[in-house]
Amino acid sequence: MEKEDEEIEDARKFIFMVLLIFSLVTIVIASLGFCFKWCKNRCFACLYGTLLFPTWIIVIVVGTLSTLASVASTDAIEN
Numbered sequence: 001m002e003k004e005d006e007e008i009e010d011a012r013k014f015i016f017m018v019l020l021i022f023s024l025v026t027i028v029i030a031s032l033g034f035c036f037k038w039c040k041n042r043c044f045a046c047l048y049g050t051l052l053f054p055t056w057i058i059v060i061v062v063g064t065l066s067t068l069a070s071v072a073s074t075d076a077i078e079n
Helices: 002-038 042-078
Strands: none
Touching: 002 042
């Protein structure tokens, strides 16, 4: 039982770190978007969208997978 608990805890720490890193990246990109507000060139808006969209998708996917893993790990522990 301890081995399973240790594996689950390691996975939780890893997922937390991934979500933390990508949330910090999202904050940095959002601050860039705030700075791009004063730029009138459309290239900056395209750059902002190109940077933010994949980061947003990764955060959503990793968050969904971590939620599913936590629910599945609870069921596995109970079994």
